[in-house]
Amino acid sequence: MRTSIATVCLAGTLPEKLAAAAAAGFDAVEVFEPDLLGCALSPAAVRERAADLGLGVSLFQPFRDPDHVEAAEVARVRHRLHRKCEVARALGTDLVLVCSSVHDGAVRDDARLAAQLHDLGEVAAGHGVRLAYEALAWGSHVDDYRHSLRVARAAEHPAVGVCLDSFHVLSRGDDTAGLADVRPHELFFLQLADAPRMSMDVLPWSRHHRCFPGQGAFDLVGFVADVLAAGYTGPLSLEVFNDVFRQSDPHGTAVDAMRSLRQLADRVGARRAVQHPTGASATGTPDAVALPVLPVAPPPAAWAFAEVATSPAHADGVRTLLTQLGLRRSGTHRSGPVELWSAGAARVVVNARTPDVRARISSLGVDTAEPALLGARARQLLAPVVTRAVGPGEVDIPSLAAPDGTWVQFCRTGPDEAGSWLADFLPAPDGGGPAAPGAPTHVDHVALPQRFGEFDTAALFFQSVLDLVPSDVTVLAGPRGLVRSRALRSRDARIRLLLNVVPSATLLRGRAGGAGHLALGCRDVFATAAGFAARGGRVLGVPQNYYDDLEARFDLDPVLLRRLRDADVMYDRDADGEFLHFYTVAASREFFVEVVQRVGGYAGYGAANASVRLAAQAQGPSARRAATSA
Structure with missing residues (x-):
């Protein structure tokens, strides 16, 4: 070719x-x-x-x-x-x-x-x-x-x-x-x-x-x-x-x-x-153009982890948020101030060696059976390779840099598997302990903020390197302008990624504020929200007007509607299932956590609720439901 x-x-x-x-x-x-x-x-x-x-x-x-x-x-x-x-x-x-x-x-x-x-x-x-x-x-x-x-x-x-x-x-x-x-x-x-x-x-x-x-x-x-x-x-x-x-x-x-x-x-x-498995076309003639073949690698299995970069001065705020969500510190890195926090397959790496950063997603771990093959395929797709220092006892993890600077790392996750990235972490000195009751169970999706000119570049990078299927672009109305969003997912939907472009007025040091977050999946969103609040966590407040509209749109059972409103949990549904989710108050302009529960075959992200969420975040953590029913 x-x-x-x-x-x-x-x-x-x-x-x-x-x-x-x-x-x-x-x-x-x-x-x-x-x-x-x-x-x-x-x-x-x-x-x-x-x-x-x-x-x-x-x-x-x-x-x-x-x-x-x-x-x-x-x-x-x-x-x-x-x-x-x-x-x-x-x-x-x-x-x-x-x-x-x-x-x-x-x-x-x-x-x-x-x-x-x-x-x-x-x-x-x-x-x-x-x-x-x-x-x-x-x-x-x-x-x-x-x-x-x-x-x-x-x-x-x-x-x-x-x-x-x-x-x-x-x-x-x-x-x-x-x-x-x-x-x-x-x-x-x-x-x-x-x-x-x-x-x-x-x-x-x-x-x-x-x-x-x-x-x-x-x-x-x-x-x-x-x-x-x-x-x-x-x-x-x-x-x-x-x-x-x-x-x-x-x-x-x-x-x-x-x-x-x-x-x-x-x-x-x-x-x-x-x-045409024989190499001939429908007419029986050989193909005239030989197309290049990329290395064949098994598709990524799931998110292995999401890494949050923070400065030493702000690391305690991130740790507190994860503790309130029910995660426990399960490991410390062999070669620096990096910690592993986990609850089942919900794994968050806290990297506390990034000065002048409150909190932002800095790296994504992709669980795959063949890290080297997936890395070789990515290199053929011209993905920039990151050279990592590998210390004694650590695993050499093929790593790339996405257009926005986020690292993408290919790794094995099984704790007993040779070459597992978990071997880089020693057991936490305090033993960590089990995850709290009702804690999240896995990473549902990750949202990354993008600059306007890098939006299409990032979509092409992730869909090619991770073999993801992109959705159409969605445009959402926020209080400070329009937000462009595009979802990408693996064919089995175990890896989900959102790319968001927020209005230029919200840019912070070249990165967009209010658009980057980690979504953790759970079995019972109400139990998770209650546990989060009991441990001192602050749920993002949702206006009463939202719930009045929710009742009008879906004619929900009054008991369910009351539970949603009391817990500040948002709701969406389609022909395949339901989606219940709440947001934490942001840890920084660049990072917050969403907790989601998918019921049935719901495959979306609650896009209908995004404008309300953006407005609530713009009002700040002290704003609660200002509207009251008559």
Whole structure:
């Protein structure tokens, strides 16, 4: 598999974009004409710079509005194409992207359009160039790929073929069934982009909201599998218009882009292996493109632990909160002020060697049978590796750094298992003791705060490295602005993760306040809440108005409603089950604990309650139910 990226995906000057693409491991770039026009280097010098970096130029783009009903305009198009073919050859490519026309003078007759494309094919062939005709989803006449295929085929010129762009196909809701009768030599180029589901005109959707494969909602695995089955043998190339990407560090964006392609190729390869285990396509011919295979590792089993970083001055506050929740100090680390607090499978590591931090989630332990294999897979996905100091008697745990700086550590958890991370902890001097009655039993989910520009990057990182399935983005109203949230979960739902972007006004030292928390699961939320309160814990107060609305929405049993209200426990339900949960008063602007009980098959996170929770947190711990019933 060859990889390519359009320079429009990246921020910076053209030389900076080339350097970023090369550093991320791309084979080639599509040169976007505005990037070339603003560059001091000549096309030939751009070709040399790219070659010095190990890059080829896969495509020059775009050549717009190739057809016209006016003869004078047709002549101008021919002249323009001559010049652009010269540029393409100087850049070192023989391929020019030609977009379907979007102007009022576009040709509306297919035969006449095909004749003009044939004529342009003659011009291009004279320069040793081919034309990849692309149907823009907003084209005046040609706006879907089937139409572009018919017109390009009718042009009857070897220099005229098509470019398939996943956005232009999938944004319209089209499928790729029309590729079944395509001749492979007609598919000149493939461009890939994902996008979130949005109800808006396709042009602004395309110009501002595309994203890399895996960051949106399109079925790119099926799309690419069908294109390859049709015989396409060119590079997989990314063309993503995105406002955030164009303002971000190009090296980081290019790494995200390559990570997305490797994940996509791996998933396409897995689908093809299931569909055609002999290595041949449905037509009996061998697959034309060999896709890279990532190391095969068993899926993560569960959260092994969540680590909370705190300063020595604030560590007692975290310890007190965990004690109130019913956890007990069960171990001390062999090489520093790090403690293990646990109640069953609910394990929290308190790292008290981080100065100037009150409390925040700093590391996530992932329980897996094969830490080394999962680590090797993550490295193939370009995850930054963290080098940890390993002391005597300690386990070497493969560790990565997520985009927000949170560590992700792959480890075995069984206490009697060779290489278990629990061996790093010696029994607590006081013996720890059993967990308190009603204490949480496991880690249900973890929520991590993200900066706005890192939100999609983090989602791609976690879904690829941990093989998680992402949900759609949810937007919630908070008292200081909108909160964007996205949930990711393992296929068996034993690992759940929330990524939250809070309003910029709440940012604290580069991290978002009020968005990072640990959710612990329990068997009886009322018993856990009562025990927490009895040990001096403070539950976040919930306004009376919330419970009045709860009764109206769900027509709850009055006894249950009274229990919820008296304990400040929140409630949600769906067709599969119920969700009961309460929140502790925050230990810092960056950390608090949620306790949850899932009943039946409820798989959500109580999103309907998030706005109330955010408002209650904004009022501070002293605010209680201000509203009273009449």
